[in-house]
Amino acid sequence: MEHLNQILEVCKKIKGFHNMVNKTQSDPNIDNYEVYAYKIIVELIQKLNNSGRTDEVKQLYLDIDKYVPEKNKKLKNALLNEYEIAQGITFLKSFPRHIQLVTTLQCNLNCIMCGDKKENVFISDKYLNDLIEIMPYLQFLTLRGGEVFYDKRIGRIIDESYKNGVKLSIVTNALLLDDVLINKLMYSDVALVCSVDSPFKETYESIRVGAKFDTLIENLKKIRSARKSKNFLVINMVVMRRNYNEIEDMLYFAKEYGFDLVTLCPIEGNTESSDENIFENNLDNSLVQKIADRREYFEKIANKLGIKLDNNLPCNVKYCGAKNINNISEENIEGGIDKKQETIILNNKQNEFISQEKNDNKLFCYAPFRQMFQPIDIYSCKPLCRCPVGNDEQNKNIVFEKQENIVLSSWNSNDMVFYRKNILMHKYERCSNVCLNAAQDTFEGKRILLWEVR
Ligand SMILES: C[S@@+](CC[C@H](N)C(=O)[O-])C[C@H]1O[C@@H](n2cnc3c(N)ncnc32)[C@H](O)[C@@H]1O
Ligand code: SF4
Ligand code: SF4
Structure with missing residues (x-):
């Protein structure tokens, strides 16, 4: 002491x-x-x-x-x-503190908003062994797929994370769980993030194609009875046109099944029916504003129910994603659309902050230095899953200095170093507009990685 x-x-x-x-x-x-x-x-x-x-x-x-x-x-x-x-070092001797890892592309569903490939591909045993080797240094590990529970090695990852004090989170559709797995997850204090986009059978099954709402409810009941007070349970709801008016019901649903937190995420990218993405396509800004106007109301309901709410929906129509920026109409921006990109920069609070920070040693984003998103293609890693993938052929597939441990090679790969260098130089060409327009208080790139080791 x-x-x-x-x-x-x-x-x-x-x-x-x-x-x-x-x-x-x-x-x-x-x-x-x-x-x-x-x-x-x-x-x-x-x-x-x-x-x-x-x-x-x-x-x-x-x-x-x-x-x-x-x-x-x-x-x-x-x-x-x-x-x-x-x-300001870009080739780091320190190891990643949070890894978000795609363990497989295999999935049992075909959700309407999901652009991920569904293939019978899994991370290699070598990758898994190397990951376990650096676990003593790691604070957080987040697993996602495809569907993580397709991988039979999941038990080993849970055990090793537990043994090494790594705070493990798993993002799942919660449909492949059984009693044994649920008990193991709760015992090992894994934070479970269940993707449920609607509390109603009809909407849920129309979004999560191939899923059975009854199976979901059965599993959520099992989780509720197995959970211990130390466990942390999250519902992730992807908000789109067909479910935006079910947010309040979702909060009650979460309470009923013993969840601690509801995360609301705006749908990204396109779906087959092109009008679902109200956030990026400038389709219905009055609807986006209507949802934004209900922020406080949702917060109040969550407070009343004693659950947390992490609302990542744009708090103003100006904070919408990339495609919205390109299509944004004159009335949404003071100053007009002549010099679209510049106008956005002038009008966006985040970017006001960017110009300030150049003078005071602050970085716009710390993600490339503290954490890494590892897709199934090990050389295409990036700071967070939302960062655009490097399409620069010179950068791709090259690592700065190959190390025995492939996780560490990825950590200092050209793509990661590229992001670090650019952030240090206050250049954001490859950064996602979702980031550049994010409200500062919810921006993941500035998140403090708390000492939350298990
Ligand atoms: C790609 S999934 C993989 C994990 C798992 N199969 C699941 O559905 O939870 C990871 C998370 O991304 C969310 N997601 C999928 N498509 C999305 C989209 N177009 N926009 C925003 N989030 C999306 C899912 O709902 C899920 O919470
Ligand atoms: S369950 Fe997850 S990975 Fe599978 S299709 Fe749905 S969102 Fe995509
Ligand atoms: S600002 Fe966004 S896109 Fe850029 S490095 Fe940070 S998380 Fe990635």
């Missing part, structure tokens, strides 16, 4: 964080002092970086790293990672 006090004493001297640290040292209600202290340290150093205080980050690292025991690989890695960000 002595080393923790030494670290916290250093942290206390940092402007703006004195009270936070003092509270940690004096609060008798904090039952796991060590975990709490780590949480404060990791949060603090990230907040310093996020606010452009890079010199303080460097000094803090040099002052505290020596007190962190070698065996605490996760904390050492998180600190080194922030130190490298503060130095």
Whole structure:
């Protein structure tokens, strides 16, 4: 414990964080002092970086790293990672702290909004072994497919994550679960993100083609009875034209089945029936605004029910996605459409922030430095799944320096380094307009990776 006090004493001297640290040292209600202290340290150093205080980050690292025991690989890695960000390094010695991994392209459904290929392809055993090798350094692992539960090795991934204290989340359609799997997931404290786009059979089955609503309900009931208080259950609802007016019912549905959080995501890309994507195609801006106007109302309902709501729908028609920007009509932008892109930049709050940050060491996005999205093609990794894939032939399939461990080769692949360099130079040509137009408070690229190891 002595080393923790030494670290916290250093942290206390940092402007703006004195009270936070003092509270940690004096609060008798904090039952796991060590975990709490780590949480404060990791949060603090990230907040310093996020606010452009890079010199303080460097000094803090040099002052505290020596007190962190070698065996605490996760904390050492998180600190080194922030130190490298503060130095503007693009080929990182620190390992990824969060990996989002596509384990397979195989899927049992054919959802109307899903552009993913459905193929009988799985990550290799070598990739899996290499991933397990770096788990002692990893804070978060998110698995998604296709449908993750097609992979028979899922049990091993759950066990190894548990053993290595990695906070594991699985995104699933929840239809392939059985009693054994459900009990294992709940015991291992896996955060389960169930994709349910409607609380009503007819809409649900019309979106999730091939799914049976009755099977979903059976499985959700099993999860509800197996869940423990430590478990975290999420519903992810993709909002589109045919279900936008079911959001409130979804909150009640989530409460009924014991979910902790409902995430609302705008549909991205196109569907066969072209009018479903109301967010990107500038089809019905009055509808988008109507949904935006109900934000507070949904928040109130969620509060009343005691569940959390993560509303990623645009809070204003201006914050819609890329295609909306290209088609945006004059009345939606003050200043007209003559110089469309520039006008957007002038009118967009996020971009006002971009020009400010150039002067104060802040980065627009920290995702390329802290985390990695790994598609099934191991050399096409990128910071988050929404980042456009590199189409630059020179970049593709080349890694900067091949390492024994393929996860680490991917981490420092040309594509990842490209994103890091461009973000450092405040160049966003390859960045998604969804990011450039995101409201700052919900922008994933700035998310603090909390000390939430299991
Ligand atoms: C591609 S799926 C893979 C995991 C799993 N098969 C499932 O459906 O949960 C990952 C998540 O993306 C969501 N999704 C699929 N198509 C989408 C789209 N066009 N726009 C936004 N989210 C989408 C799904 O609902 C799901 O929550
Ligand atoms: S279940 Fe998931 S991966 Fe499969 S089609 Fe639906 S959204 Fe796509
Ligand atoms: S701003 Fe968006 S597209 Fe660009 S690196 Fe960050 S997450 Fe990726």
